[in-house]
Amino acid sequence: MELGHMNVTGDCKTVTGVLSRIGDKWSVQVVVQLGQGPRRFNELRRIIGDISQRMLTLTLRGLERDGLVTRTVYPTIPPRVEYKLTELGCSLLMTVRGLGDWARQHHHEIAEARRRYDQGASEGEADAA
Amino acid sequence: MELGHMNVTGDCKTVTGVLSRIGDKWSVQVVVQLGQGPRRFNELRRIIGDISQRMLTLTLRGLERDGLVTRTVYPTIPPRVEYKLTELGCSLLMTVRGLGDWARQHHHEIAEARRRYDQGASEGEADAA
DNA sequence: CTGAATCCGTAACGATACTG
DNA sequence: CAGTATCGTTACGGATTCAG
Numbered sequence: 001m002e003l004g005h006m007n008v009t010g011d012c013k014t015v016t017g018v019l020s021r022i023g024d025k026w027s028v029q030v031v032v033q034l035g036q037g038p039r040r041f042n043e044l045r046r047i048i049g050d051i052s053q054r055m056l057t058l059t060l061r062g063l064e065r066d067g068l069v070t071r072t073v074y075p076t077i078p079p080r081v082e083y084k085l086t087e088l089g090c091s092l093l094m095t096v097r098g099l100g101d102w103a104r105q106h107h108h109e110i111a112e113a114r115r116r117y118d119q120g121a122s123e124g125e126a127d128a129a
Numbered sequence: 130m131e132l133g134h135m136n137v138t139g140d141c142k143t144v145t146g147v148l149s150r151i152g153d154k155w156s157v158q159v160v161v162q163l164g165q166g167p168r169r170f171n172e173l174r175r176i177i178g179d180i181s182q183r184m185l186t187l188t189l190r191g192l193e194r195d196g197l198v199t200r201t202v203y204p205t206i207p208p209r210v211e212y213k214l215t216e217l218g219c220s221l222l223m224t225v226r227g228l229g230d231w232a233r234q235h236h237h238e239i240a241e242a243r244r245r246y247d248q249g250a251s252e253g254e255a256d257a258a
Numbered sequence: 259c260t261g262a263a264t265c266c267g268t269a270a271c272g273a274t275a276c277t278g
Numbered sequence: 279c280a281g282t283a284t285c286g287t288t289a290c291g292g293a294t295t296c297a298g
Contacts, residue, residue, distance in 0.1 A: 013158070014229060014232045014233055014236060015157050015161070015225060015228055015229040015232050016154070016155075016157050016158055017232065017236070018228060018229075018231070018232040018236070019148070019151065019152045019157055019228070020152075020154070021239075022148065022152075023148050023149075023151075023152020023153070024152070024270080024271095025145070025149070025270085025271075026145075028144050028145050028148055029142070029145055032144070040279085040280090041279070041280055041281085042279065042280075052271075052272055052273070053280085053281075053282095054271080054272070054273085054281090054282085054283095055270090055271065055272075057280085057281060057282080058270095058271095064246065065242065065243050065246040065247070066239045066242055066243055066246075067238060067239060067241075067242025067243070067246075068239075073280095077279095078279045078280080079278085079279055079280060079281095080279075080280090081279080081280060081281090088235060088238055088239070088242075091231065091235065092231065092235075095227055095228055095230075095231040096144060098224055098227045098228075099144055099147060099148070099224055099227075099228065100143060100144040100147075101224075102147070102220065102221065102224040103143045103144050103146065103147040104143055106217060106220065106221075107143055107146070107147070109196060109217055110150075110195045110196060110197075110217070112196075113194065113195055113196025113217075114194050114195055114196070117193065117194040117195075117196075118194070153290080153291095154290080154291075155291095169259085169260090170259075170260055170261080171259065171260080181291075181292050181293075182260090182261075182292095182293095183261090183262090183263095183291075183292070183293085184290090184291065184292080185261095186260085186261060186262080187290095187291090202260090206259095207259045207260080208259055208260055208261095208298080209259075209260090210259080210260060210261090259298100260297100260298085261296100261297085261298085262295100262296080262297075262298095263294100263295080263296075263297095264293105264294085264295075264296095265292105265293090265294085265295100266291105266292090266293090266294105267290105267291090267292085267293105268289105268290085268291085268292100269288105269289085269290075269291095270287105270288085270289075270290085271286105271287085271288075271289090272285105272286090272287080272288095273284105273285090273286090273287100274283100274284085274285085274286105275282105275283085275284085275285105276281100276282080276283075276284100277280100277281080277282070277283095278279105278280090278281085278282100
């Protein structure tokens with residue numbers, strides 16, 4: 001089964017770059033939540049739950065920097081800041097959903113493979129086929 | 130454009146888990162290269178180029194643990210070890226290619242957005258216009 | 259050739275305190 | 279409410295060395 005339909009070397013580096021960007025601990029969660037509609041800072045914080053304010057700030061900034069999210073400040077008192085997915089962010093969301101589909105379809109297989117691997121490792125190699 | 134066709138909260142955590150797995154610095158590159166066909170250890174090392182021996186080992190182990198790659202040892206002298214994508218690994222490769230498509234289509238936009246963002250930030254303190 | 263083990267620097271992350 | 283600053287801990291990754 002060969003799939004050499006394009007430049008693999010150049011391809012993988014681009015993909016790696018994207019994954020370096022969204023492969024961190026929080027970016028995807030933020031993007032997915034923002035896919036539900038615009039959200040405020042503490043609203044996101046509450047929904048995601050585990051994230052620290054620092055990481056939410058950093059994540060949002062990174063997303064904003066890459067043009068995936070817009071940040072709108074309403075100069076009211078108290079201040080109100082709304083984050084929203086851009087067109088680019090929406091298109092990423094689509095792709096991420098594809099990955100989500102794969103994850104949901106196969107995470108059991110992964111879990112099982114992992115369990116078997118760990119089990120075999122702890123048993124040593126006394127066992128043969 | 131709303132896309133609330135599924136449980137978003139549960140979804141994003143699963144995706145995050147997968148991204149935590151393949152979102153590291155090397156896994157995708159290895160998977161993509163293995164998509165070209167089975168490869169030996171130092172063969173991968175040479176093709177990828179930048180990767181250290183340690184990281185290649187760790188990456189391969191992780192991939193093997195998750196059932197994405199098989200490791201076959203030929204007890205010859207010198208020893209020969211071949212790595213190969215499993216069915217699961219192949220299916221992941223497909224999904225990753227989707228991400229690669231997105232990356233190739235939009236990495237210019239990202240780069241530009243990033244440049245604009247950084248430029249605007251540096252102009253903040255000093256008035257340029 | 260393949261890979262494990264060790265040491266070390268850096269970057270990522272989290273908790274807390276403070277500002278506008 | 280939204281965000282910054284600082285600090286400490288941990289995880290990641292690279293170079294080197296040793297072993298089968």
